[in-house]
Amino acid sequence: MRYVRHALISLVSLFLILGLPFLMSDYGRNMLEGGTDAVTSASAILDAPSGSYVVLMNREIHTNAENLEKWRKYLTGEDDLVVIFEDVSCSVASSDTGAIDMAESFRSRLPEKQMTVYQENGTLLVSRADNMKFDMIIMSAEFYESVNASTVLNDNVEEIWISGGDV
Numbered sequence: 001m002r003y004v005r006h007a008l009i010s011l012v013s014l015f016l017i018l019g020l021p022f023l024m025s026d027y028g029r030n031m032l033e034g035g036t037d038a039v040t041s042a043s044a045i046l047d048a049p050s051g052s053y054v055v056l057m058n059r060e061i062h063t064n065a066e067n068l069e070k071w072r073k074y075l076t077g078e079d080d081l082v083v084i085f086e087d088v089s090c091s092v093a094s095s096d097t098g099a100i101d102m103a104e105s106f107r108s109r110l111p112e113k114q115m116t117v118y119q120e121n122g123t124l125l126v127s128r129a130d131n132m133k134f135d136m137i138i139m140s141a142e143f144y145e146s147v148n149a150s151t152v153l154n155d156n157v158e159e160i161w162i163s164g165g166d167v
Contacts, residue, residue: 052141057158089135093122098140
């Protein structure tokens with residue numbers, strides 16, 4: 001009888017020390033409530049900002065014409081349910097707030113980690129574009145014109161113009 005009482009006291013003590021704090025945590029509450037599924041744990045879809053934007057895609061990296069067309073349809077809003085089996089690294093200028101918002105809007109509508117958004121210095125961004133060291137770049141039309149980014153265009157750069165409110 002002493003062993004049973006000792007075991008019961010030990011189990012209750014362990015529950016109070018370890019179990020109760022765990023059950024009060026977010027993870028423990030989710031387990032008690034049945035967890036989350038893909039719909040309830042999905043990130044919120046962000047609205048696209050208004051304005052005009054330019055997306056530059058590197059054709060040297062996106063060699064599959066079918067995937068490039070799917071990206072174009074997705075970015076222009078022609079097809080929001082397109083399935084693209086390709087991850088993309090998107091660069092934006094840290095001073096171009098409209099482009100950052102647009103990139104985050106695109107990222108929020110894609111599966112997790114399919115699009116990674118990197119912010120960098122605007123001059124460095126144009127230099128990387130000029131040397132074809134990019135995957136995808138999003139710029140606001142104003143930023144595009146102010147840094148004269150049209151000079152980076154060549155046969156290996158896909159230029160896609162989009163209007164923010166329409167996407």
